[in-house]
Amino acid sequence: MSLKHALLGFLNYAPMTGYELKQHFDGSIRHFWNSSLSRIYPMLGEMENEGLVTMEMQVQDGRPNRKVYHMTQAGREELQGWLRTPLDQQPVREPFLIKVFFGANLTKEEILAELRQKLAFHRGLLADYRGPVREGMKENIEATGLKRDGLFWRLTLDAGLKHVTASIEWLEESIRKIEELDE
Amino acid sequence: MSLKHALLGFLNYAPMTGYELKQHFDGSIRHFWNSSLSRIYPMLGEMENEGLVTMEMQVQDGRPNRKVYHMTQAGREELQGWLRTPLDQQPVREPFLIKVFFGANLTKEEILAELRQKLAFHRGLLADYRGPVREGMKENIEATGLKRDGLFWRLTLDAGLKHVTASIEWLEESIRKIEELDE
DNA sequence: AGCGACATGTAAGCGGTTACATGATTCT
DNA sequence: AGAATCATGTAACCGCTTACATGTCGCT
Numbered sequence: 001m002s003l004k005h006a007l008l009g010f011l012n013y014a015p016m017t018g019y020e021l022k023q024h025f026d027g028s029i030r031h032f033w034n035s036s037l038s039r040i041y042p043m044l045g046e047m048e049n050e051g052l053v054t055m056e057m058q059v060q061d062g063r064p065n066r067k068v069y070h071m072t073q074a075g076r077e078e079l080q081g082w083l084r085t086p087l088d089q090q091p092v093r094e095p096f097l098i099k100v101f102f103g104a105n106l107t108k109e110e111i112l113a114e115l116r117q118k119l120a121f122h123r124g125l126l127a128d129y130r131g132p133v134r135e136g137m138k139e140n141i142e143a144t145g146l147k148r149d150g151l152f153w154r155l156t157l158d159a160g161l162k163h164v165t166a167s168i169e170w171l172e173e174s175i176r177k178i179e180e181l182d183e
Numbered sequence: 184m185s186l187k188h189a190l191l192g193f194l195n196y197a198p199m200t201g202y203e204l205k206q207h208f209d210g211s212i213r214h215f216w217n218s219s220l221s222r223i224y225p226m227l228g229e230m231e232n233e234g235l236v237t238m239e240m241q242v243q244d245g246r247p248n249r250k251v252y253h254m255t256q257a258g259r260e261e262l263q264g265w266l267r268t269p270l271d272q273q274p275v276r277e278p279f280l281i282k283v284f285f286g287a288n289l290t291k292e293e294i295l296a297e298l299r300q301k302l303a304f305h306r307g308l309l310a311d312y313r314g315p316v317r318e319g320m321k322e323n324i325e326a327t328g329l330k331r332d333g334l335f336w337r338l339t340l341d342a343g344l345k346h347v348t349a350s351i352e353w354l355e356e357s358i359r360k361i362e363e364l365d366e
Numbered sequence: 367a368g369c370g371a372c373a374t375g376t377a378a379g380c381g382g383t384t385a386c387a388t389g390a391t392t393c394t
Numbered sequence: 395a396g397a398a399t400c401a402t403g404t405a406a407c408c409g410c411t412t413a414c415a416t417g418t419c420g421c422t
Binding site for chain 1: 374376
């Protein structure tokens with residue numbers, strides 16, 4: 001259950017509402033994770049029941065009360081325990097490669113169109129990682145002054161960069177090979 | 184719904200039972216897809232209801248009857264349609280990177296242990312792709328004589344190779360960076 | 367006047383895993 | 395004697411997505 005531990009990870013920096021947690025997700029880890037509020041809210045409720053967090057209600061009028069969640073000692077232990085337990089490797093699952101695998105059912109131009117579209121998308125991703133994502137991360141590190149943490153944050157971005165780069169290379173090579181096919 | 188179309192893709196080569204389809208999955212696309220029999224059987228039933236396949240019962244005794252599924256014209260059209268429709272890009276989801284992101288909660292040695300384990304696993308994967316997976320694919324191409332199809336099959340393997348290689352490089356570099364940290 | 371930020375949720379459905387159920391035949 | 399292969403499924407549960415529901419405040 002990774003969502004739970006991602007939430008604990010952020011709450012370990014500071015108490016927050018579900019809404020703010022979602023913003024941290026989008027601002028810090030969107031290059032490898034995403035979650036919707038409709039999952040976050042119920043999950044925080046469960047975590048409260050399990051005693052991993054406590055909830056502090058801040059009454060507001062005109063809009064729903066803020067529910068600020070605080071890490072408990074049990075929560076800190078749960079996070080530590082999870083971090084120390086190796087994840088079991090989850091199987092690869094690439095729907096796109098199913099299309100490629102059965103690509104012989106399409107014409108050369110049809111399959112090329114698909115690959116070119118994917119290539120454009122991945123080039124966009126690369127630009128995003130090198131630009132806004134990298135900048136956001138830099139700002140977070142400067143704003144918090146967390147240098148040791150910052151090293152790990154950067155590693156996750158490096159992972160993203162390696163993977164998009166690999167995808168782009170593969171797409172370029174694949175397009176070349178298919179273009180050489182005579183139909 | 185990729186499982187459905189992967190099944191149609193294989194049934195397009197030859198009529199088969201669910202059990203045999205599972206073997207084809209494991210023998211041809213396990214480097215990017217996997218599925219369990221407990222999903223395949225109900226899915227074939229649905230596909231029959233939708234008219235994408237027909238079922239031919241081969242009575243056996245001592246074991247369950249073989250249910251051989253045949254592609255219909257509607258099935259062929261469904262497959263073509265799916266192959267021609269761009270997939271919408273599904274979001275990245277890397278639980279492992281959550282652990283890295285919050286790695287500052289662990290000691291240097293704890294996080295290194297995790298990364299080294301992952302590295303060993305990925306080196307194993309690489310050996311598998313270069314060995315048995317590549318061999319199996321070659322045999323499939325020779326046995327069926329499907330050269331054009333074989334090109335696409337190989338592309339999916341290339342994708343796998345690119346990605347594991349990228350992961351290995353990232354792990355090696357990350358390990359080096361963390362080792363340089365003084366605690 | 368309309369949109370985005372703020373702030374919380376519920377309900378239905380989907381695709382998947384894991385465990386359970388059965389049982390003969392062939393290989394080691 | 396025990397494991398793998400052949401061959402089919404059902405049931406419970408799980409994490410996630412999408413759609414629905416509500417309503418204010420501030421900016422353009």
